[in-house]
Amino acid sequence: MNGILDQLLVVTVIVVCLSYAVLTLGPRSLRRSLAQRLLRWLARAPRAFRRPALVARLERVGVASACGGCDSCGDAKTPAPDSREVKIPVATIGRRR
Amino acid sequence: MTRNPQTEMALADLPPGMSARVTSVSAEAGRVPADLGRRLAELGFLPGEAVRIVARGLLPRAPIAVRIGTGTFALRLFEAACIRVRPEQT
Amino acid sequence: MDSAPSALSPLIALVGNPNCGKTALFNILTGSRQKVANYAGVTVERKEGTLVTPKGLRVRILDLPGAYSLEPLTPDERVTADVLFGRRAGEGQPDFVVCVTDATNLRQNLRLVLSLKRLGIPMVVALNMTDIARRRGIMIDTEKLAAELGVPVVETVGVRSAGVKSLVKVLNDTVLPERKSAPLEWRASSAADLEHDQSEVRRILKLVGGDRLEGVTFSDRVDRVVLHPVAGPLLLAGILFLVFQAVFAWAQWPMDFIKNGVSVLGTYLNTVLPASLIKDLLINGILAGVGSVLVFLPQIMILFFFILILEDSGYLPRAAFLLDRVMGSVGLSGRAFIPLLSSFACAIPGIMATRTIQNPRDRLATIMIAPLMTCSARLPVYALIIGAFIPARRVWGGLELQGLVLFALYVAGVLGAMGVAFILKRLKAGSHLQPLMLELPVYHWPSLRNLALGLWQRIEIFISRVGTIILALMVILWALSSFPAPPPGATGPAIQYSIAGHLGAWLAVLFKPIGFNWQISIALVPGLAAREVAVGALGTVYALSATGEDVAGVLSPLIAHSWSLPTALSLLAWYVFAPQCLSTLATVKRETNSWRYPLIMAAYLFALAYVGSFLTYRIASAVLGAGA
Numbered sequence: 001m002n003g004i005l006d007q008l009l010v011v012t013v014i015v016v017c018l019s020y021a022v023l024t025l026g027p028r029s030l031r032r033s034l035a036q037r038l039l040r041w042l043a044r045a046p047r048a049f050r051r052p053a054l055v056a057r058l059e060r061v062g063v064a065s066a067c068g069g070c071d072s073c074g075d076a077k078t079p080a081p082d083s084r085e086v087k088i089p090v091a092t093i094g095r096r097r
Numbered sequence: 098m099t100r101n102p103q104t105e106m107a108l109a110d111l112p113p114g115m116s117a118r119v120t121s122v123s124a125e126a127g128r129v130p131a132d133l134g135r136r137l138a139e140l141g142f143l144p145g146e147a148v149r150i151v152a153r154g155l156l157p158r159a160p161i162a163v164r165i166g167t168g169t170f171a172l173r174l175f176e177a178a179c180i181r182v183r184p185e186q187t
Numbered sequence: 188m189d190s191a192p193s194a195l196s197p198l199i200a201l202v203g204n205p206n207c208g209k210t211a212l213f214n215i216l217t218g219s220r221q222k223v224a225n226y227a228g229v230t231v232e233r234k235e236g237t238l239v240t241p242k243g244l245r246v247r248i249l250d251l252p253g254a255y256s257l258e259p260l261t262p263d264e265r266v267t268a269d270v271l272f273g274r275r276a277g278e279g280q281p282d283f284v285v286c287v288t289d290a291t292n293l294r295q296n297l298r299l300v301l302s303l304k305r306l307g308i309p310m311v312v313a314l315n316m317t318d319i320a321r322r323r324g325i326m327i328d329t330e331k332l333a334a335e336l337g338v339p340v341v342e343t344v345g346v347r348s349a350g351v352k353s354l355v356k357v358l359n360d361t362v363l364p365e366r367k368s369a370p371l372e373w374r375a376s377s378a379a380d381l382e383h384d385q386s387e388v389r390r391i392l393k394l395v396g397g398d399r400l401e402g403v404t405f406s407d408r409v410d411r412v413v414l415h416p417v418a419g420p421l422l423l424a425g426i427l428f429l430v431f432q433a434v435f436a437w438a439q440w441p442m443d444f445i446k447n448g449v450s451v452l453g454t455y456l457n458t459v460l461p462a463s464l465i466k467d468l469l470i471n472g473i474l475a476g477v478g479s480v481l482v483f484l485p486q487i488m489i490l491f492f493f494i495l496i497l498e499d500s501g502y503l504p505r506a507a508f509l510l511d512r513v514m515g516s517v518g519l520s521g522r523a524f525i526p527l528l529s530s531f532a533c534a535i536p537g538i539m540a541t542r543t544i545q546n547p548r549d550r551l552a553t554i555m556i557a558p559l560m561t562c563s564a565r566l567p568v569y570a571l572i573i574g575a576f577i578p579a580r581r582v583w584g585g586l587e588l589q590g591l592v593l594f595a596l597y598v599a600g601v602l603g604a605m606g607v608a609f610i611l612k613r614l615k616a617g618s619h620l621q622p623l624m625l626e627l628p629v630y631h632w633p634s635l636r637n638l639a640l641g642l643w644q645r646i647e648i649f650i651s652r653v654g655t656i657i658l659a660l661m662v663i664l665w666a667l668s669s670f671p672a673p674p675p676g677a678t679g680p681a682i683q684y685s686i687a688g689h690l691g692a693w694l695a696v697l698f699k700p701i702g703f704n705w706q707i708s709i710a711l712v713p714g715l716a717a718r719e720v721a722v723g724a725l726g727t728v729y730a731l732s733a734t735g736e737d738v739a740g741v742l743s744p745l746i747a748h749s750w751s752l753p754t755a756l757s758l759l760a761w762y763v764f765a766p767q768c769l770s771t772l773a774t775v776k777r778e779t780n781s782w783r784y785p786l787i788m789a790a791y792l793f794a795l796a797y798v799g800s801f802l803t804y805r806i807a808s809a810v811l812g813a814g815a
Contacts, residue, residue, distance in 0.1 A: 006463045013468065014666045017659035024656055025716055025769065132260050132545070133622065138378055139255040140624060141295045143385045151407065152508075155416030159512040160521065160623055162414055166294040169406075169627040171508040173521060175620050 108163065108172075108180035113150040117182040119165075120144055124179045133179060141165045142180050196237070197246045197362050198278070200270060202303060203287035204296050205253030206628050208315040210234075211345030212287060213250035216355070220644065222536075223637065224498035227253060227626045228525060228543035231263040233270055240359040249281065252542075257302050258375055262542040262550070271306060283362050284310035285354065290320035290327060290342075291629065297388040300336060302376060310338050311357045317342040318350075319629075323404070325396070332395040346634060406501075406629045413502070419509050426502075430493045431597065432590040434486050434566075435579075441485035449478035464669075471730040472665025473658060479726030479742045480653055480719050483567035487649060488642060490563055494532060495641040499633035503528060504625050511623055517605045518612025520549035521623025527553065527604070530560035531597075534771045538778055549621050552611045554778060555788055558771055559604035559764065561597050564718035568762050569596055571722050575743040576755040599763045603795065652717065660713045661723050668709075668731050680732040687728070701761070701800035702754040702808075706732065711761075717768050753807035760803040764796035 023031055042055060111117055122142050124134035142148070142165055151169060152162040160173045201209045205227030214221055217236025222229055234250040251270055252263035259265040273280035286303050288296035293314075300312055314320075314327060333340040339357050344350025376384070412418050453474050460466040497503055507514075507524035514524060522544045530537030537557045544550040561569075570593070577589050667687040674684065682688045690712070691705035698708045706728045714721030726742045729749075746755075766772070772785040779785075 006465050010464045010468055013465075013662055017662035020659045021656065021663060021716075024659075135258075135378065136255070136260055136545075136622070136624060138381045139298075140626075141298075141385075143382055145389075146294075146385070151410060152414035152419075153416065154509070154512055155420075156512050158515070159416075160508060160515075162410070162508060162627055167292045168295050169410075171504065171511065171521070171623055171625045171627055173511065173515065173620070173623040176622060176624060 105181055105183050107178050108148065108150075108182050109161070109174050109177040111148075111150055111182055111184065113153050115184050116147060116149050117184045118144075119146045119148055119180060120183050121181045122179055123181075133176065137176065137179060140170060141168060147185075148180075148182055197244070197282040198249060198280075199238075199246050199283045199285060199358065199362065200249045200251055200281035201285050201287055202251055202267065202271065202299070203253060203315075204255060204289065204292075204299055206626060207253065207287050207289040207292075207296060208345035209253065209287045210250055212285075212313065212315065212343060212351060212354070213248060215345065215348050215351050217248050219250075220640070221250060224503075225501040225628050225631050226498065226504050226525060227628070228263065228522075228540060231266070231539055231542040233266050238355075238358070240355065240362070242359055244359075244362065246358065246362055254299070256299065256376070257306070261545045266542075271303075271308075281308060283358070284308045285313050285358075286310055287313045287315050287343075287345075290314045290317045291323060291325060293327070293392060294388060297391065298381065298384045300338075301384045301387060304336065304338065309361065311354070311361070312336060312338055312340045313343045313354055314340060315343045315345050318344045318347075319631075328395040332391065335391045335394060346637070404629070409630055410505070410627075413505050414508065419505075423506055423509055426493075426497075428594065430490065431594040432587050433493070434489050434570075434593060435573075435587050435589045437489055438485040442482055445482050445484065449474060449481065453478070467669065468662065468665055472661055472669075472727055475730035475742075476661030476664070476723035476727040477653055477658055479571070480567055480657055480723040483570055483719070483722070484646070484649055486570050487563055487566055488645060490566060491532070491642060491645045492638070495638050496633045499631065499637055501628040501630045504627050507625055508627065513605070515621070517608040518615070518621070519552065519608050520544050520546065520621035521625055522621075523549065523553040524625075527557060527560055530557040530562060533562050533564065534558045534560065535774045538771070538774050541778070545622060548615065551779065551784065552608055554775055555611065555784065555791075556604040556607050558766070558788065558792060559600045559607065561600045561763070562718065564768070565762055567719040567722045568714075569593055569759065571725075571743060571746070572755050572759055575747040576750075576752055596759060596763055599760075603764060603799075607791070607795075652719075656717065657720055657723055660716060660720050661727055664709075664713055664724055664727050665731070668728060682728065682731040691728075700804075701797065702751070702757040702804035703761075704750070704754070706749075707754075707758060711765075715766075715769055717770075718762070751808075752811060753804050756807045757800040757804035760799040761796050764792055764799050766792040766796070 019034075023034060039055065105120055108117075108119075119142055121144060122134055122137050124131075124137070146166050147164075149164045150161050151164050154160060158174055160171050161177055162169055162171050163177065201213055203209050206225065206229075210221050210223050210230050213219060213234065213236060214223065216238050219234070219236045221234055230250060230252045232252070236248050236250070237245060238248050239245050249270060251267040254264040254267045256264075257268055257271065259268040269275050270278070270281065271284070284303055284306075286300050288300065303310060312332075314329060314332075317327075320327065329340045329342060339361070341353040341357055343354050413422060453470055456466070456470055456474070460469070497506075503525060506528070507521065510524060511521045514521060523541070526537045526540035526543070528537075529540050534557050537560065538554050541550045541553045541557070544553060573589050573592050577592050580588050582588050582591070664687065667690075668682045668685050670685055672684070673679075673681045677684060683692075687709050688705070691709035694708035694711070695703065695705040698711075703711075706725065709728050710721045710724035713724045722742070725746065729742060729745050750758075766789045772789055775785040775788055776782060
């Protein structure tokens, strides 16, 4: 096999895998900024690269939770219920802000 | 409906399988969580409801399984102690 | 093309008592596949989906955690109340409420209907599970019920797609396209209100039927055995035993099948590809790593087969009832059982499920011990080591030794959790009584469709994990293990001169006292991303350090040769206690709103794992050394 082609192929695979790993597992702020940058690139890229599935996937980055293990996790957008106190004062129930 | 205080007892003391009706639910202060009485009422432990112990554990202080209306709940003994019942003659 | 659901689409909330089938209805209405099981508290989070009504109106449907009342006591109930009262930021009140009720348990369910009616949001009552009610001879006059309640009532069967027709029709006819929020008048109900509601419920039930209290039902007859003081615990032990035996006994041929497939593919690639970097990446990086994880799919499926059956049948809360005495003695809330049991699948939904626990302290204690329950991602690690080191023979009259060891590992995790809970109880200032109040649902035959769907979902999740994140990590690990290339004239395997090789040598100093070699030390690092990655990492690392033309994917004979038994046992002990994947820690951070608890958790689990492995290694070395 052509040596240069061989190395190019391997480097491409490594770069793709590395960005995927960072996008799925990295800290949320980093994931989000990376996804934003990729989206901007995609917007300028030729139409053939702008797969709707890829765009949707990137838009979900930083919103969906980091785990790939199960579908039962809640989305990170939802604030976790306050762990300190669960009760709501009776008088304020139903009051509008 | 006449109340007969003699036959009233805590749910925890009701023999398994015997039908009874709830007479009152009250959570005494102390170590019992404050909302216990309200939660029991929300689950359906309300005066007049039919109640029966379905199962009891072997060990002392094991929880009991209670039929209330058409539902069944597992209660720890301190929870069952908050419920007063009157056995029904069948 | 349909427009995306905007914030202006009408919002319809599914509300009801726990375990009345809201999520089943939600799945059918919106085509979602949210988890459904036969116990209270499966849904602890607001889930959204869309439905297009027959006349073309796009509506948003919300699935909400079950609630016994509109005054929340637990975090999951608060999610429901917040949505209903329009307290969530950027989201008004729902425009319409579908109050889902269990037709077999109206006596309890109708009280919530009465409260919801006072809320003043337009609503419809869905009499769910009417098929079961009818089979049990409960006949409800829906027209009369609608007249008494003053709201439309429809019959639904949440497990069949035809069962929601009537509900869709009502939504089609009554939900208005524009959003408007009515002013809300709400007064929290007092004990007297509850009693008043209940007498109203009794009056209505007398009119519409369904008031009859059944004598001895099918569930009662089953419970006579399942909840029996002696037979019950024995049955529970038997079921758990069967599960772990089956994981090894049934998985053999499908595992061999996958193993052979990977081998054949490896040999084929080896012969057709010319010597090149990309060949090395494909065979030693991807195939060796991914193949060694893929082999464990059958065992994970068997485990989930049992978990799904137990969840669907309604047995789980009974198990909680039987074990509550033990849970109570180490200071755990009775409600902790189901979150802990969910953690056997994955700690993340387990930690989420602690939202059903009312007391924040009890909830925190449960979160802290949840990672000690052996999650399914650890199964490949256990299975690999057990398969390589524990002989497949029968002991004590037909019990598989391998299954027995697996069972022991799960028990070790549980005992560790109990110990930690006991210490936490001691640390707590002032004790209080923890409530149980757990609903024991009516038994259902597990539906084959649900079971098949659930298993299929697990396969999808596992394969997609293997194909995405595990694959990516394997490629990265291969790169780290291959570069820089060894200097000319180097004698050892190339990996020793690479980045990963140096890292491994450095980590091995830390892990040497507990018996880990540098290959294991390297594999532990990507294992932090996901447990089963450690198996793949071992596959890659050993493929790269192998000198001969070893075929990829046959990891277990390799490690059986190169590890001592104390090392293997020590690694097992490590995996019982070691900190979970990073996603678990991230979930703890989110659920507790602080970095404190995930950090404490990581630290204590690491310490526990190190001490556990150290003791295991030393004791095993001493015993085996003396025996030799």
